[in-house]
Amino acid sequence: AQSVSQHNHHVILSEAASLELGCNYSYGGTVNLFWYVQYPGQHLQLLLKYFSGDPLVKGIKGFEAEFIKSKFSFNLRKPSVQWSDTAEYFCAVKDSSASKIIFGSGTRLSIRP
């Protein structure tokens, strides 16, 4: 069965610091990959997604993620974070032949102003 691991449970950064959140999945076939963000008190919103093509994916709000198939990874990056990026971030994977999407346990990001 496929699974998603987010090893960083809570990350604390200062404004303008660079961000990288790890995401690893376990599935040997073709996958679709997602990053979602959940701001405090709100529902999940899509940040970016990868289906095929260029493994470097650009998302909203300056976020990007790189799919490295050999490492089963899809890490989220942002060169300079802002206080408004304080949120919980979820990585998700979908087997391209299935209808379920499985989420990681999330990484809480706190930004010090």
Place this chain on the structure above:
Amino acid sequence: DAGITQSPRHKVTETGTPVTLRCHQTENHRYMYWYRQDPGHGLRLIHYSYGVKDTDKGEVSDGYSVSRSKTEDFLLTLESATSSQTSVYFCAISDRGTGAGNTIYFGEGSWLTVV
């Protein structure tokens, strides 16, 4: 935002009582999902539906049942609520369940407290 409405948004119920959460969509999407969100566990799939009257279990289906009699409505029922089912429940929809192009959209959540 996708047209997804969850009701009720907040509910407090007693242990042992049945509870039904409703998810209504206006997007005519084929696939609908129920997730629960708990600290340290992220989102876990309870049940999902791939069409009217077509449903399947997710990771944490025990104690829950679902029904989908119309494309737009997906009901989640806690047959006999327990304190371990205190959680935030999110409904989600997607337009295609297989192949490329699938994106899942979330409702605003239903906060359920079982006392």
